Amino acid sequence: MLQIAQYRSEQFDGVRELWEEVFPNDPPWNRAERALPEKLAVQPELLLVATIGDTVIGTVMAGYDGHRGWLYSVAVKPSQQRQGVGSQMLGEAERRLADLGCGKINLQVRAGNEAVTAFYRRHGYEMEERVSMGKRLTN
């Protein structure tokens, strides 16, 4: 049975394997070894894991800064995609952000990732004319 709940430390390997499969080209700072401890230090209740039994099949990471909510690392194991897992995880992340008083969620999708844009559109997200900028403070 599908369960969606806050990340637990024994799920580290499952999340790492999932992210390696779904985000094979991610830079080192997005890998589990780095991103999970960082997230566990700030709003760990917004790191959600979808499981069937003990198997990790999905993740979503959210953050609320008091003004906007952000979503990251929305991922479903390829063999489990198109069965509603992503939608359920997104719904739970949105509920948790709304409970904190968040009135708007932002997220970034890599250019050309049409499947993911279709997924978010289906859930009411709209394309906004913005240029995404970033600056690394650590390497």
Ligand SMILES: CC(C)(COP(=O)(O)OP(=O)(O)OC[C@H]1O[C@@H](n2cnc3c(N)ncnc32)[C@H](O)[C@@H]1OP(=O)(O)O)[C@@H](O)C(=O)NCCC(=O)NCCS
């Ligand atoms: C995006 C992702 C999380 C969606 O998870 P999922 O469990 O497959 O999504 P759902 O089954 O809940 O899909 C809900 C709806 O979204 C849309 N959708 C999902 N995947 C889609 C795809 N590949 N192509 C087109 N539409 C898609 C459909 O409308 C779908 O409804 P339908 O299956 O009834 O047609 C998953 O495809 C994924 O992990 N992708 C790779 C990782 C990634 O790039 N993440 C985004 C980082 S920003």
